[in-house]
Amino acid sequence: MLKVSIYRYNPETDQEPYMQAVEVDTGGKDLMVLDVLELVKAQDPSMAFRRSCREGVCGSDGMNINGKNGLACIMSLSEALKGGDTLILRPLPGLPVIRDLVVDMGLFYKQYEKIKPFLINDTPAPAIERLQSPEEREKLDGLYECILCACCSTACPSFWWNPDRFIGPSGLLQSYRFLVDSRDTATAERLADLDDPFSVFRCHGIQNCVNVCPKGLNPTKAIGHIRNMLLRSAT
Amino acid sequence: MVTSVTNLGRSGLSDWLIQRVSAVVLLAYVIFLSYVLLACSPDYQEWKALFENTCMRIFSVAALLAIAMHAWIGLWSVSTDYLTERTLGGKATLLRLSFQAISAAVLFTYVVWGIQILWS
Numbered sequence: 535m536l537k538v539s540i541y542r543y544n545p546e547t548d549q550e551p552y553m554q555a556v557e558v559d560t561g562g563k564d565l566m567v568l569d570v571l572e573l574v575k576a577q578d579p580s581m582a583f584r585r586s587c588r589e590g591v592c593g594s595d596g597m598n599i600n601g602k603n604g605l606a607c608i609m610s611l612s613e614a615l616k617g618g619d620t621l622i623l624r625p626l627p628g629l630p631v632i633r634d635l636v637v638d639m640g641l642f643y644k645q646y647e648k649i650k651p652f653l654i655n656d657t658p659a660p661a662i663e664r665l666q667s668p669e670e671r672e673k674l675d676g677l678y679e680c681i682l683c684a685c686c687s688t689a690c691p692s693f694w695w696n697p698d699r700f701i702g703p704s705g706l707l708q709s710y711r712f713l714v715d716s717r718d719t720a721t722a723e724r725l726a727d728l729d730d731p732f733s734v735f736r737c738h739g740i741q742n743c744v745n746v747c748p749k750g751l752n753p754t755k756a757i758g759h760i761r762n763m764l765l766r767s768a769t
Numbered sequence: 770m771v772t773s774v775t776n777l778g779r780s781g782l783s784d785w786l787i788q789r790v791s792a793v794v795l796l797a798y799v800i801f802l803s804y805v806l807l808a809c810s811p812d813y814q815e816w817k818a819l820f821e822n823t824c825m826r827i828f829s830v831a832a833l834l835a836i837a838m839h840a841w842i843g844l845w846s847v848s849t850d851y852l853t854e855r856t857l858g859g860k861a862t863l864l865r866l867s868f869q870a871i872s873a874a875v876l877f878t879y880v881v882w883g884i885q886i887l888w889s
C-alpha cells in the first residue's frame with residue numbers, strides 16, 4: 535500500500551485547507567502520479583484535479599509533487615518519492631485554490647496575454663505563406679514546445695510576490711519566442727512594453743523554472759536573451 | 770508595461786545596468802583597499818596621504834555613489850516584493866513609502882557624510 539497525503543479544500547464546506555491521508559493499492563507497480571490520483575478518486579469521488587491528455591502534452595495536471603512542481607501524468611512514483619514512502623500532493627503554489635488541486639490560472643494567463651502571443655506582421659501577406667530559412671526556424675527550438683502548464687511560473691518566488699506585474703518565466707519564454715521569430719515585425723514595440731522594473735527585471739536568476747520545467751525548457755536563458763535585446767536596442 | 774515612479778532609473782534596464790556597474794565599482798574598490806591594507810600595511814601618514822590623492826578621492830566618491838545606488842535599487846526591490854498589498858493588506862502602501870523614504874534619507878546621509886570625511 536502506498537501512503538498518499540493530499541491537499542484538500544472545498545470552499546463551500548471547509549473552513550480551511552487540510553492534508554488528507556489516503557492509502558492506495560498500486561499493486562507494487564511504478565505507476566505515474568496521475569494513475570495514483572485516479573485510484574484516489576475511485577475511493578473518494580469528491581477529490582478534484584485537472585487532467586486531460588495524460589501524456590505530458592496538454593499541461594493540465596501541473597501540481598506540486600513532494601515539494602516540486604511537475605506534471606502528474608509523466609512523473610513516475612519512483613521519481614516523485616525518491617526513496618521516501620509518502621506521496622505528497624499539493625496544488626501549484628502561489629495561485630488561488632478553487633478546490634483541492636485545482637487552481638485559478640487567471641493571473642498566469644493574464645501575463646501570457648500581455649506579451650501578445652501571436653505573430654504581428656503588417657506587411658502584405660504573400661500568396662501562400664511567410665517563409666523561414668531552416669536557420670531562422672531553428673531559433674524557435676526550445677521555445678515553441680512550452681505547453682503553458684505553469685509549473686515554472688508558480689515555482690518562481692518573484693512571480694509569487696508580483697504575479698500581477700512580473701510576467702513570469704513562462705510568459706517571458708513565450709515573449710522571446712515571438713521576439714526572435716523572423717516573421718514578426720513588432721520587435722521594437724514588444725521590447726518597449728517590457729522595459730520597466732517589473733515585467734522582465736524581477737527575474738533574479740533563481741532558476742527554479744529551469745529546475746521544474748517538465749519539457750526541459752530553459753526560461754532563464756530566454757530571459758537573458760530578452761535582456762540582451764533590450765541592452766542592444768537601448769545603448 | 771508596468772509603471773513606477775520610485776525606482777532609480779525610470780526603466781528596468783537602466784536599474785539593471787546601474788546595479789551591475791555599481792557592483793563592479795564596489796568590487797574593484799574592495800579589492801584595491803584590501804590589497805593596500807594587506808600587502809602594504811600602511812602607517813597613519815601613508816593612509817592619510819593615500820586619501821588626499823585626487824585619484825583616490827574620485828575612486829572613493831565613485832564607490833560611495835555606487836553603494837548608494839546599489840543599495841537603493843536593492844532595497845527598492847525588496848520593498849516592492851514584500852511590502853505590498855498582496856502580502857500585508859491595506860496599510861502596505863504607507864509602510865512601503867515610509868520604508869523607501871527612510872532608506873533614501875539614510876543613503877543620502879551616508880553620501881554627504883562620506884564626502885565630508887574624504888575632504889576633512
Ligand code: SF4
Nearest residue numbers: 680681683684686747
Ligand atoms: S516553460 Fe516549461 S514549465 Fe513553464 S509553462 Fe512552459 S512547459 Fe510549463
